[in-house]
Amino acid sequence: MRSFEANFDGLVGPTHNYAGLSFGNVASQSNASAISNPQAAALQGLEKMLAVSKLGLVQGVLAPQQRPDIATLRTLGFSGSNGQVLEQAFKQAPHLLMSCYSASSMWTANAATVSPSADSRDGKVHFTPANLVNKFHRAIEPEVTGNILKATFRDPEYFAHHQPLPSHEMFGDEGAANHTRLCTEYGKQGVQLFVYGQHGSDASKPKPSRYPARQTLEASQAIARLHGLSDDHTVYIQQNPEVIDQGVFHNDVISVGNQNVLFYHEQAFLDSDRKLAEIKQKFGESPLHFIKVATSDVSIENAVRSYLFNTQIIETGRNEMAIIAPTECQENEQVHRYLQSLVEGDHPIKQVRYFNVKQSMQNGGGPACLRLRVALTEAELAGVNSATLIGDDTHQALSQWVKHHYRDRLTINDLRDPALLDESLTALDELTKLLQLGSVYPFQQV
Numbered sequence: 001m002r003s004f005e006a007n008f009d010g011l012v013g014p015t016h017n018y019a020g021l022s023f024g025n026v027a028s029q030s031n032a033s034a035i036s037n038p039q040a041a042a043l044q045g046l047e048k049m050l051a052v053s054k055l056g057l058v059q060g061v062l063a064p065q066q067r068p069d070i071a072t073l074r075t076l077g078f079s080g081s082n083g084q085v086l087e088q089a090f091k092q093a094p095h096l097l098m099s100c101y102s103a104s105s106m107w108t109a110n111a112a113t114v115s116p117s118a119d120s121r122d123g124k125v126h127f128t129p130a131n132l133v134n135k136f137h138r139a140i141e142p143e144v145t146g147n148i149l150k151a152t153f154r155d156p157e158y159f160a161h162h163q164p165l166p167s168h169e170m171f172g173d174e175g176a177a178n179h180t181r182l183c184t185e186y187g188k189q190g191v192q193l194f195v196y197g198q199h200g201s202d203a204s205k206p207k208p209s210r211y212p213a214r215q216t217l218e219a220s221q222a223i224a225r226l227h228g229l230s231d232d233h234t235v236y237i238q239q240n241p242e243v244i245d246q247g248v249f250h251n252d253v254i255s256v257g258n259q260n261v262l263f264y265h266e267q268a269f270l271d272s273d274r275k276l277a278e279i280k281q282k283f284g285e286s287p288l289h290f291i292k293v294a295t296s297d298v299s300i301e302n303a304v305r306s307y308l309f310n311t312q313i314i315e316t317g318r319n320e321m322a323i324i325a326p327t328e329c330q331e332n333e334q335v336h337r338y339l340q341s342l343v344e345g346d347h348p349i350k351q352v353r354y355f356n357v358k359q360s361m362q363n364g365g366g367p368a369c370l371r372l373r374v375a376l377t378e379a380e381l382a383g384v385n386s387a388t389l390i391g392d393d394t395h396q397a398l399s400q401w402v403k404h405h406y407r408d409r410l411t412i413n414d415l416r417d418p419a420l421l422d423e424s425l426t427a428l429d430e431l432t433k434l435l436q437l438g439s440v441y442p443f444q445q446v
């Protein structure tokens, strides 16, 4: 049966703003308090989705979270009418208000880890929502993420949905941003790479000193167990703590893989040679391309600034791939030069396409952060909620919905405005109808 990779991008929510919430994420910190444009952000994302679907890939969309998360604000002791809750939080603890308003669920690479049926013992596609415990504004995502995933990947015959891992730093889990799968064909047994930032239960092991490591080995191991993966086809690699300290807060800021290609910076991993040999041995005899980028070609600073590795490598034909890169890669002289030479190399990557996702980039999310990859067979695709799949019609309907409901300017001061809450919930209620999701949001369940 035909198999392929589908990409499910996060739809940017109506409250997209720059709050400087992510310590260790250079872009988020340096754009704290900048003025955002939620409408442009959502439309940029939708343009990318349509373009990828026109390249022949199956493209879907995942709905955003309910923001503001008024229930969490109430749990934290703010009370009265919704307007009073917002005003009290704004005055007493603005960082909590900003957290409960964040549109961070747009980065669906952090929504979950996904294992395709070809690798799982029970032959199902497995999903585990990431607990995102390292950042408060993201730790409030997993429950609704689980609802949205279940409403999107609906058919229990094909899809297994797990609970997020326990909310403890020992099991810090950031989802697919720290996970890559190599394979010969999407529907054949592949090798899953789990890249972790630190050991959760052994303080003597290497770890970064300046910025947090968000993913633990213990979390990755638990997911491999839940998804029924075999040890013979699973590799755990530690991320180099030195690059985390330079702003590489997820592995997908320093490496990306697709099919038989692993594209990575020479400083990405600890114990690189041994780990790459393990991947090769577990991958088997078929050709495997390790594309290593030297520091002399692209510095870590330029990799972090341009998001060279936060690109999507997609299949465009038999053994032909394209890179979907942010326009920041074109604007960075060293990276642009590198990409021009890359497509001449002896490997399947033949072209680079640039996309403007600047609204997301300014918060540290590139093209790859915006998508969750789900390898599927034809039969599994038939079990997906078809209203969430992107084609011209859905693209148009969603773009109109965005233009109708979203503001084109948002500052931190606007978050105290109760009208923003009403606008946001009205928009989301309509969205659940457009995408046929049912009542996935807390405000729809009371």
Ligand SMILES: NCCC[C@H](NC(=O)CCC(=O)O)C(=O)O
Pocket: 017, 018, 019, 020, 021, 022, 025, 028, 029, 102, 104, 107, 109, 110, 135, 138, 177, 250, 363, 364, 365, 366, 369
């Ligand atoms: N995969 C990309 C994730 C980017 C995300 N940024 C943020 O949450 C920034 C939010 C803000 O600062 O307003 C993060 O760091 O987890």
